[in-house]
Amino acid sequence: MIRAAYVHIPFCETICYYCDFPKVFAKGQPLEAYVDALLKEVEETVRVTPSDRLDTLFIGGGTPTVLSSELLRKLCEGLKKFLPLAQDAEWTIEANPEDVSQEKLDVLKAVGVNRLSFGVQSFDPDVLQAIGRAHTPEKAISTIKKAQATGFENISVDIMFALPKQTQDSFVHSMETVVGLEIQHVSSYALILEEKTQFANWVRSGRLELPSEDTEANQYEMLLKFMSECGYNPYEISNFARPGFQSRHNLTYWNNESYYGFGAGAHGYVEGIRTQNIAVPSHYIESMMSGKGPYLRTSTVTRGEQMEEELFLGLRKVEGVSIQRFQEKFGVSLRTVYGKVIENLKEKGWVETSHTHLRLTKEGMFLGNEVFQSFLVDSFDKK
Numbered sequence: 001m002i003r004a005a006y007v008h009i010p011f012c013e014t015i016c017y018y019c020d021f022p023k024v025f026a027k028g029q030p031l032e033a034y035v036d037a038l039l040k041e042v043e044e045t046v047r048v049t050p051s052d053r054l055d056t057l058f059i060g061g062g063t064p065t066v067l068s069s070e071l072l073r074k075l076c077e078g079l080k081k082f083l084p085l086a087q088d089a090e091w092t093i094e095a096n097p098e099d100v101s102q103e104k105l106d107v108l109k110a111v112g113v114n115r116l117s118f119g120v121q122s123f124d125p126d127v128l129q130a131i132g133r134a135h136t137p138e139k140a141i142s143t144i145k146k147a148q149a150t151g152f153e154n155i156s157v158d159i160m161f162a163l164p165k166q167t168q169d170s171f172v173h174s175m176e177t178v179v180g181l182e183i184q185h186v187s188s189y190a191l192i193l194e195e196k197t198q199f200a201n202w203v204r205s206g207r208l209e210l211p212s213e214d215t216e217a218n219q220y221e222m223l224l225k226f227m228s229e230c231g232y233n234p235y236e237i238s239n240f241a242r243p244g245f246q247s248r249h250n251l252t253y254w255n256n257e258s259y260y261g262f263g264a265g266a267h268g269y270v271e272g273i274r275t276q277n278i279a280v281p282s283h284y285i286e287s288m289m290s291g292k293g294p295y296l297r298t299s300t301v302t303r304g305e306q307m308e309e310e311l312f313l314g315l316r317k318v319e320g321v322s323i324q325r326f327q328e329k330f331g332v333s334l335r336t337v338y339g340k341v342i343e344n345l346k347e348k349g350w351v352e353t354s355h356t357h358l359r360l361t362k363e364g365m366f367l368g369n370e371v372f373q374s375f376l377v378d379s380f381d382k383k
Contacts, residue, residue, distance in 0.1 A: 001051060013066055038262055040289070053085075054086060056090045057090070065093070065104060069103045094119060117155075187238055237365055278294060310326060350370075
């Protein structure tokens with residue numbers, strides 16, 4: 001059953017140097033027409049593939065808060081009209097500190113949004129400038145405090161590490177600032193050099209040198225220790241939460257459960273089918289309004305692919321992969337399918353098992369992608 005929905009707003013005022021998410025500059029874009037097309041997709045999709053209750057709704061981007069207050073209200077009220085949100089649903093919207101006014105906060109609070117996720121990335125002005133962020137540390141702090149004063153009691157911030165011009169002291173300062181602001185949830189992840197980004201171009205040309213793998217590992221180890229000492233429970237490789245504030249929406253992905261994906265460039269997973277929407281907003285609008293639908297492509301996920309995803313998504317969680325859930329879901333034991341792979345990884349010290357779960361060790365967390373790749377093998381006829 002579908003219990004979650006993701007809505008993509010692909011517009012930004014500025015483009016960060018490291019970002020490869022589907023996005024375009026907001027200036028000159030048909031924003032209202034986009035919201036109309038998106039709501040049309042929501043209405044039509046839910047009519048064909050209904051859900052009796054959604055427990056999480058996440059509006060991401062891009063930068064959703066680049067929309068005007070009026071468009072934010074129209075979008076949110078439309079989503080409430082077409083989606084069967086549970087009374088206690090977690091409703092998140094991503095926001096950048098520089099474009100969140102008091103008016104927008106009031107609108108979001110009034111329509112029922114109850115969780116904000118701020119893309120802060122750093123509280124060091126030199127680092128922010130180096131990665132192409134438009135806000136200052138002072139602006140981020142004041143916006144978060146404004147949101148708290150408006151009544152938002154579930155706030156998450158993104159903080160990155162292994163960034164250009166970022167020192168250990170700079171990273172520690174950012175984490176201390178987060179704790180001082182009494183934030184409920186933190187997503188903290190290392191910079192990944194993606195091909196179609198400004199950073200990738202600069203690295204290729206020799207204009208930019210990124211921190212070493214040792215620096216990245218040291219900062220990640222420091223992050224784990226610092227967050228634990230400050231009362232934030234790690235529940236996924238890059239996510240930490242005060243008790244009771246884990247992201248229910250993110251857990252949908254890591255538990256490999258179904259979710260709607262709405263908007264240009266969005267991905268969905270419904271009834272064993274992966275969907276990928278048309279990414280260019282103008283093409284998406286034209287396709288929706290002409291009756292052709294939103295999809296660029298769809299694909300049926302095979303049984304073998306479902307097993308692989310169960311492992312490399314589930315292992316991101318600190319608790320790991322449930323052995324019983326795997327058996328119930330696929331009708332075969334985890335050991336039967338991946339016994340040799342698991343034993344090999346245990347010998348390396350990268351995973352460990354209990355009676356109930358398979359999970360990463362601390363060393364395995366540093367080598368997550370390498371561990372995940374180990375399960376993309378034909379160790380069993382999974383078709």
